[in-house]
Amino acid sequence: MTISIENVSKTFDTQSALNGVSLAIEDGAFVALLGPSGSGKTTLLRIIAGLAAADGGRILFGGEDVTERPVQKRGIGFVFQQYALFRHMTVAQNIAFGLTVMKGKDKPDRAARDRRVQELLELVRLPGLEKRFPAQLSGGQRQRVALARALARNPSILLLDEPFGALDAKVRKELRIALREIHDRVGLTSIFVTHDREEAFALADKVAILNLGKIEQFAPPQEIESAPASDFVRDFVS
Amino acid sequence: MSRAQHTARAAVGEPGAVRLVLILLALGWLALVILLPLFAVFAQAFARGWSTYRDTIAQPDTLAAIRLTLIVAAIAVPVNTVFGIVMAWTIAKHDFRGKDFFVSLIDLPFSVSPVVAGLCFVLLFGRNGWFGSWLSAHDIQVVFAVPGIVLATLFVTFPFVARELIPLMTAQGRDEEEAALTLGANGWQTFWHVTLPNIRWGLLYGMLLTNARAMGEFGAVSVISGHIRGQTNTMPLQVEVLYNEYNFTGAFAVASLLAGLALVTLVVKTALEWRHREQLAGAGH
Numbered sequence: 001m002t003i004s005i006e007n008v009s010k011t012f013d014t015q016s017a018l019n020g021v022s023l024a025i026e027d028g029a030f031v032a033l034l035g036p037s038g039s040g041k042t043t044l045l046r047i048i049a050g051l052a053a054a055d056g057g058r059i060l061f062g063g064e065d066v067t068e069r070p071v072q073k074r075g076i077g078f079v080f081q082q083y084a085l086f087r088h089m090t091v092a093q094n095i096a097f098g099l100t101v102m103k104g105k106d107k108p109d110r111a112a113r114d115r116r117v118q119e120l121l122e123l124v125r126l127p128g129l130e131k132r133f134p135a136q137l138s139g140g141q142r143q144r145v146a147l148a149r150a151l152a153r154n155p156s157i158l159l160l161d162e163p164f165g166a167l168d169a170k171v172r173k174e175l176r177i178a179l180r181e182i183h184d185r186v187g188l189t190s191i192f193v194t195h196d197r198e199e200a201f202a203l204a205d206k207v208a209i210l211n212l213g214k215i216e217q218f219a220p221p222q223e224i225e226s227a228p229a230s231d232f233v234r235d236f237v238s
Numbered sequence: 239m240s241r242a243q244h245t246a247r248a249a250v251g252e253p254g255a256v257r258l259v260l261i262l263l264a265l266g267w268l269a270l271v272i273l274l275p276l277f278a279v280f281a282q283a284f285a286r287g288w289s290t291y292r293d294t295i296a297q298p299d300t301l302a303a304i305r306l307t308l309i310v311a312a313i314a315v316p317v318n319t320v321f322g323i324v325m326a327w328t329i330a331k332h333d334f335r336g337k338d339f340f341v342s343l344i345d346l347p348f349s350v351s352p353v354v355a356g357l358c359f360v361l362l363f364g365r366n367g368w369f370g371s372w373l374s375a376h377d378i379q380v381v382f383a384v385p386g387i388v389l390a391t392l393f394v395t396f397p398f399v400a401r402e403l404i405p406l407m408t409a410q411g412r413d414e415e416e417a418a419l420t421l422g423a424n425g426w427q428t429f430w431h432v433t434l435p436n437i438r439w440g441l442l443y444g445m446l447l448t449n450a451r452a453m454g455e456f457g458a459v460s461v462i463s464g465h466i467r468g469q470t471n472t473m474p475l476q477v478e479v480l481y482n483e484y485n486f487t488g489a490f491a492v493a494s495l496l497a498g499l500a501l502v503t504l505v506v507k508t509a510l511e512w513r514h515r516e517q518l519a520g521a522g523h
Contacts, residue, residue: 051416078420082412088435098421099432153422224407 019213032200035210077150092130134172160192283494303476322399330407356461382464402444
């Protein structure tokens with residue numbers, strides 16, 4: 001699904017976090033929001049998700065204005081930096097959560113939910129762990145569960161906040177590949193936030209570079225490397 | 239013993255004799271100040287045998303006091319549980335101006351003398367109080383009646399649940415709630431499925447302390463109750479009444495019930511701490 005961000009701004013107290021940001025993201029794209037800390041990238045992601053409200057501007061999904069739509073109705077999947085798994089629920093209950101809170105006739109029955117959990121566990125390559133609790137999993141496994149949980153309701157948009165930040169280098173590489181595969185297989189439009197240049201360039205089709213609440217450049221990695229749009233971009237990517 | 243512990247002990251380094259004296263001193267003090275009085279309560283209560291004890295408890299005034307205490311606790315605990323959760327939620331999960339002031343305000347019932355609290359309610363709702371004429375015009379009695387006792391108890395037990403939950407909820411952050419929202423849960427589902435299970439043991443602990451205080455409160459209730467026998471006397475007040483009438487067996491019999499309640503609270507509290515120490519650790523107990 002296409003995502004259009006039109007002139008979005010956000011101010012915290014007196015400091016402006018986003019300063020008229022616009023981005024047009026194509027259907028099926030895998031986009032990285034790259035920037036130093038304090039550049040506003042996480043704020044932008046949370047506004048796209050509906051977890052934070054913009055002070056001005058519009059967000060459109062597939063051409064439809066969702067600016068005023070609450071987070072529950074945006075049809076997005078969100079993966080948090082620290083995974084935010086429900087610590088008192090098993091892996092299976094975590095993954096099924098989005099299905100169990102559905103209302104009325106939309107809510108799949110128990111057997112259908114169990115089937116979906118199995119499907120998702122296979123998708124993220126964690127079969128057999130459904131009875132474990134989050135505290136009994138490694139960092140990489142938790143991240144995979146968080147991903148499966150976010151995908152349970154078949155969102156067309158996946159948003160990830162520093163998804164690999166807390167992992168060691170080897171697990172990080174494995175997960176990157178896994179995430180890219182899942183993105184392609186499920187047919188998602190994905191946006192992830194990172195401060196790691198190498199990660200952004202290795203994974204994304206297009207990278208948006210943010211600095212002080214403004215987009216410095218939005219282009220494929222090769223183009224950013226060959227033709228940086230500003231001095232900041234040149235310094236940041238070199 | 240691990241190396242770290244070993245080093246720590248060596249560093250503190252008292253000789254064995256000093257340690258022994260300190261331990262004995264601590265135990266002796268504990269026995270004198272805590273165990274002996276507790277023992278005395280039960281010894282005095284049962285001094286004339288089990289049947290006298292039972293008869294004393296079964297007196298109508300005493301039974302009325304027990305009933306009133308149970309009613310007051312049955313109101314104060316649920317009400318302060320709900321408000322405690324709301325307070326803790328507001329403070330732990332949101333940022334707003336004046337938050338620190340708000341947090342200190344919650345502690346007010348702990349820092350003000352209960353007698354003063356009782357007097358405040360008399361001033362507000364008494365016959366010559368601010369709302370006195372309105373209340374008497376509508377034939378509502380607050381002071382020297384059950385509503386006043388409930389209000390005073392609500393006031394003094396207000397901080398327990400909130401105090402218990404604020405550090406716990408602050409430590410847990412907002413992530414899990416936000417995750418639930420992105421997964422389509424509404425506010426109520428998020429609270430019921432995510433927030434409440436995460437705080438349940440801390441909440442139970444806070445409720446337990448609320449209950450203990452609600453049943454044991456003397457000062458604030460004493461000022462507002464008017465000591466009407468069989469009507470507005472709670473158990474602690476009944477103890478005082480009986481004692482002042484030189485009915486020591488009766489006074490200590492009721493006191494032993496309160497002491498028993500304290501012991502049960504202590505046991506459940508310790509069991510909770512032992513089973514859920516990780517979750518309660520954040521609460522600073």
